[in-house]
Amino acid sequence: MAADISYDTVVNSVVEILKKAQTGLPQDVTDALRRAASQESTDIAREQIEAILRNIDIASRKQVPICQDTGILIFFVEIGREAKIDFDLEAAIIEGAKIATETIPLRPNAVDPLTRHNTGTNTGNGIPDIKYEFVEGDRIRITAAPKGAGSENMSAIKMFNPTEADRIHEFVLETVLKAGGKPCPPIIVGIGIGGSFDKAARLSKLALLEDTDKMDDLEASLLEDINALGIGPMGLGGDTTALAVHIKKACCHTASLPVAVNIQCWANRHASVILGGGK
Amino acid sequence: MTEFHLSTPLKKEELEQLSTGDVVYLTGTVLTARDEAHARILELAGKGEKLPFDLEGAAIYHCGPLMQQKDERWEVVAAGPTTSARMSKMTPQLLDNYNVTVLIGKGGMDNVAGSLKGKCVYLAFTGGCAALAAENIREVETVHWPDLGMPEAVWVLKVENFGPLIVGIDAKGNDLFAKIEERARNVFSGLR
Numbered sequence: 001m002a003a004d005i006s007y008d009t010v011v012n013s014v015v016e017i018l019k020k021a022q023t024g025l026p027q028d029v030t031d032a033l034r035r036a037a038s039q040e041s042t043d044i045a046r047e048q049i050e051a052i053l054r055n056i057d058i059a060s061r062k063q064v065p066i067c068q069d070t071g072i073l074i075f076f077v078e079i080g081r082e083a084k085i086d087f088d089l090e091a092a093i094i095e096g097a098k099i100a101t102e103t104i105p106l107r108p109n110a111v112d113p114l115t116r117h118n119t120g121t122n123t124g125n126g127i128p129d130i131k132y133e134f135v136e137g138d139r140i141r142i143t144a145a146p147k148g149a150g151s152e153n154m155s156a157i158k159m160f161n162p163t164e165a166d167r168i169h170e171f172v173l174e175t176v177l178k179a180g181g182k183p184c185p186p187i188i189v190g191i192g193i194g195g196s197f198d199k200a201a202r203l204s205k206l207a208l209l210e211d212t213d214k215m216d217d218l219e220a221s222l223l224e225d226i227n228a229l230g231i232g233p234m235g236l237g238g239d240t241t242a243l244a245v246h247i248k249k250a251c252c253h254t255a256s257l258p259v260a261v262n263i264q265c266w267a268n269r270h271a272s273v274i275l276g277g278g279k
Numbered sequence: 280m281t282e283f284h285l286s287t288p289l290k291k292e293e294l295e296q297l298s299t300g301d302v303v304y305l306t307g308t309v310l311t312a313r314d315e316a317h318a319r320i321l322e323l324a325g326k327g328e329k330l331p332f333d334l335e336g337a338a339i340y341h342c343g344p345l346m347q348q349k350d351e352r353w354e355v356v357a358a359g360p361t362t363s364a365r366m367s368k369m370t371p372q373l374l375d376n377y378n379v380t381v382l383i384g385k386g387g388m389d390n391v392a393g394s395l396k397g398k399c400v401y402l403a404f405t406g407g408c409a410a411l412a413a414e415n416i417r418e419v420e421t422v423h424w425p426d427l428g429m430p431e432a433v434w435v436l437k438v439e440n441f442g443p444l445i446v447g448i449d450a451k452g453n454d455l456f457a458k459i460e461e462r463a464r465n466v467f468s469g470l471r
Contacts, residue, residue, distance in 0.1 A: 068358050116315070173467055180386065233405075
């Protein structure tokens with residue numbers, strides 16, 4: 001018997017994980033920033049990362065958001081096949097987002113794309129962006145991954161020809177080069193390869209949730225070349241342009257090769273909760 | 280890399296002594312303005328209408344703060360810089376119309392060093408450091424154009440030792456970001 005998952009549990013948990021994500025960073029990200037600070041060879045670069053580390057401490061101590069751009073609210077929801085949900089899960093997540101906006105508080109960022117009218121609640125047509133996936137088991141896992149616009153705006157997608165896999169490396173470097181100091185480096189680079197036009201983009205965003213330090217040879221070689229560009233923290237020059245590169249792949253059409261590069265600022269905010277499943 | 284503690288409005292000789300890479304801590308008044316505020320300022324300037332705030336000698340902060348109202352008073356929760364490059368195209372016209380002497384933001388600006396020459400500096404605050412920035416904002420004086428929404432409104436802020444700010448573009452035509460970008464482009468050409 002799985003423990004009950006109720007509407008209220010979901011609302012409260014969403015507020016909780018948003019607060020956790022907005023006021024502190026995952027340990028692996030903070031550790032990577034600390035290492036980067038100690039390895040920087042110029043004063044300007046080191047001071048930028050030291051300011052970031054001071055900022056993380058202040059946000060955590062005062063329980064205020066790390067960055068004023070508290071992002072658009074994105075949720076990844078994994079639903080166990082045996083989990084029992086007899087309420088409107090989406091409504092509960094939306095209500096949690098509204099409450100968190102008022103109580104943490106979060107900056108109201110959601111606007112109509114054309115009139116630019118701000119809804120004031122971080123909710124509205126299509127927002128929060130919630131992606132559902134079925135998994136084994138009887139639990140629900142909700143991950144909040146708020147995404148700021150500064151880094152999101154520097155992301156790119158390209159539909160390559162199937163024979164052009166050798167150009168992916170250059171495309172990633174070029175995207176980082178064009179972004180320069182704008183996405184608040186040191187960045188984390190999420191790459192989605194394959195799938196379809198939209199699936200590649202979704203994979204690139206999911207890649208940002210990976211453990212900062214775990215990289216394979218391909219990811220590590222991309223990271224090395226990105227850091228060789230010397231853009232550095234905040235684009236002011238330095239050794240650390242990126243902290244990590246993560247790639248996620250999916251099968252694609254024999255005639256396609258979609259590649260998406262999702263840029264993430266140093267504030268790689270995300271937090272999860274697991275509900276239900278108690279025996 | 281010299282450290283300066285300056286007060287607004289900056290004097291001409293203070294502007295002229297700053298060089299790219301210098302560190303500045305700023306005390307005084309800054310006005311936030313980003314995309315929508317820039318567009319409205321230029322619209323009013325085009326019609327010859329007066330602004331509800333004074334930009335003479337002003338310091339403009341590219342920032343959409345997170346504010347909280349407590350007993351009718353606004354308090355800063357988090358207020359780091361936004362991406363300045365979005366304001367690149369509107370900045371030359373802004374500087375043609377108003378004597379803005381300081382721009383604060385992050386990430387640098389595209390092709391504005393010429394427009395800044397002799398009258399304005401661009402100072403970079405560490406992006407994302409909103410809690411750190413809020414610690415050095417003493418008071419929210421007032422807000423203009425609240426109809427633009429919290430991030431886009433013009434907030435008049437009293438700051439004290441606001442920084443560290445790195446001189447990204449000085450008043451002598453030097454652009455640190457452009458220099459770093461050019462070097463990165465050369466590395467890229469070698470790697471591709």
